[in-house]
Amino acid sequence: MFLLQPCSFLFAAIMAGNLIELKAVSYRYPTGKQALTEVDLALPEGRKIALMGANGAGKSTLLLLLNGIYKPTNGELHYRGKQYRYNRKALQELRQNVGIVFQESDNQLVAPSVYEEVAFGLSNLHTDKKWIREQVENYLDYFDLQELKHHSPHQLSSGQKKRICLASILSMEPELIVCDEPASNLDPQNARLTFELLEAQNKNGKTLLISTHDVNQAYAWADLVVLLKEGRVLDMGSPKQVFGNAEALAEAGLEQPLLVKLARMYQPALAADELPGNETELVNRLTKKLCTDL
Amino acid sequence: MWITEIYKHNHRLQQLSPAVRALYWAPAMVLALVSSSVYFNWAMFALVNICLLEISRVGMSNLTRLYRIPVAFILIGCFVIVLEIPAQKAFITIAQLPIGLSTDGLQLASLLLSRSLALISILYFILLTNTISEIAELMRKCRIPALFIDLFVITFKFIENLRHTSFEMYRAQKCRLGYSGNGKRIPLFAGLMAAVFHQSMQNAKLLETAMQARCAGENYCFLQNERQFVPSQLIIPASFVSAATLLLLICCNYGW
Known part of the structure; x- marks a missing residue:
């Protein structure tokens, strides 16, 4: 099964180009509300990207633009260098390549059983029922959903619902997986499990884009952070660069991650590149400083 | 009480295809429709309910609760048929108007009650042994127009959405002490209805967006688990149909 194949893609990811590019993209809702203004953004292939911003910053709108649900009022979107087209065939292809997992699982679950839910996207794309069934069985195994396959998805727990939504999207084999608040409504264990599943997809070469408010999670997880404010890109870069910039974070209505706060407590002038990458690194530094002081 | 709340995914017909399952209920429905025998209808009602308890794995109390609303409506209808105003043999006189029971009305009401209950029990059998997508699949096999099937599925989803939101x-x-005072109930209920419709429309839109994101087209495509067909699956429904037909013939023969 392709999901379990070992894949060393790191080099390829570094060398790869941009999967999606947004060029001066603006979007205005039919109600007149301006959601995005002149957004220039490039999503590099094979990377883990965190889209951050306060409520109403335009994160969810941006995700729906990537999937072709919304059409920009101005600007262009490019997928692998080709401009988005909004005819039926092109949209089918685009939506297969850009899978989106919605924040509220209940708004995504449509079928009366888990099996049919996982098969839903595949049935819309392909006609070979035998192949679809094989694919569904593979993903039910992978997401540990075999025992639940005849259950109604609406009667399951939030963590199980999220796994079903992920399985349903991943079974379509998208190149870019877009998740709107993947850990919302989940307990810490299920949130960790969801991120582990996403991490495994990234190791298999998939590009991940998540929208989140959790600065601690984004700092530890992402390769690239995009900061949005009122429909504009405020800052973009590595987690250390973005989260090291306290002013930009405050402007976006977010706080610094705990690790950054702690590191800056004992070294206020610490440069962004010198920030600790994880808890272990911070503890080591503090221990070293303590030993030196003693 | 809603059917989706008590539906058991592990019912005993789960391994059969919806077409084979239809052999359990379709002949019963035809026989109940054509029968004019009260005894046959009651026998059908009892038999279907026994089968339901055994096959659908739904508890007796839940099944009984399902009948509360339809029975209330049928009884009101039957009561109207049974009454005779002005009656030849009155049992009560209101404002010089003799009210009594009509013999013909009683016969008609008993036939109506028995037939309605038999048909409702068969309807519950369908709903408690098939998911909505299985019913849609069966309709597709019966060459029912796609537009009608889509409307059927959309209506079901919308009602379910409405139910969830209103609850x-x-x-x-x-939780905020609503409905506690007599004067507050009607305005609160009106507010609830408005909010429920607004929220349900929004939820329906979100669901549609999520379906579009997974390439949903004009027709709903639900792929069910593959089910093997073996001729032995026909033995039980064939026996059931034979027994029911025989019973109907006996009832007709003796004029019951």
Whole structure:
């Protein structure tokens, strides 16, 4: 099964180009509300990207633009260098390549059983029922959903619902997986499990884009952070660069991650590149400083 | 009480295809429709309910609760048929108007009650042994126009959405001491209805967006688990149909 194949893609990811590019993209809702203004953004292939911003910053709108649900009022979107087209065939292809997992699982679950839910996207794309069934069985195994396959998805727990939504999207084999608040409504264990599943997809070469408010999670997880404010890109870069910039974070209505706060407590002038990458690194530094002081 | 709340995914017909399952209920429905025998209808009602308890794995109390609303409506209808105004043999006189029971009305009402209950029990059998997508699949096999099937599925989804939203909102109102005073009930209920419709429309739109994101086209495509067909699966429904037909013939023969 392709999901379990070992894949060393790191080099390829570094060398790869941009999967999606947004060029001066603006979007205005039919109600007149301006959601995005002149957004220039490039999503590099094979990377883990965190889209951050306060409520109403335009994160969810941006995700729906990537999937072709919304059409920009101005600007262009490019997928692998080709401009988005909004005819039926092109949209089918685009939506297969850009899978989106919605924040509220209940708004995504449509079928009366888990099996049919996982098969839903595949049935819309392909006609070979035998192949679809094989694919569904593979993903039910992978997401540990075999025992639940005849259950109604609406009667399951939030963590199980999220796994079903992920399985349903991943079974379509998208190149870019877009998740709107993947850990919302989940307990810490299920949130960790969801991120582990996403991490495994990234190791298999998939590009991940998540929208989140959790600065601690984004700092530890992402390769690239995009900061949005009122429909504009405020800052973009590595987690250390973005989260090291306290002013930009405050402007976006977010706080610094705990690790950054702690590191800056004992070294206020610490440069962004010198920030600790994880808890272990911070503890080591503090221990070293303590030993030196003693 | 909603059917989706008590539906058991592990019912005994789960391994059969919806077409084979239809052999359990379709002949029963035809026989109940053509029968004019009260005894046959009651026998059918009893038999279908026994089968339901055994096959659908739904508890007796839940099944009984399902009948409360339809029985209430049928009884009111039957009561109207049974009454005779002005009656030849009155049992009560109101404002010089003799009210009594009509013999013909009693016969008609008993036939109506028995037939309605037999048909409702068969309807519950369908709903408790098939999911909505299985019913849609069966309709597709019966060459029912796609537009009608889509409307059927959309209506079902919308009602379910409405139910879920209204339940959540009603609970939220109750938690804030809503419906506690007599004067507040009607305005609160009106507010609830408006909010429920607004929220349900929004939820339906979100669901549609999520379906579009997974390349949903004009027709709903649900792929069910593959089910093997073996001729032995026909033995039980064939026996059931034979027994029911025989019973109907006996009832007709003896004029019951």
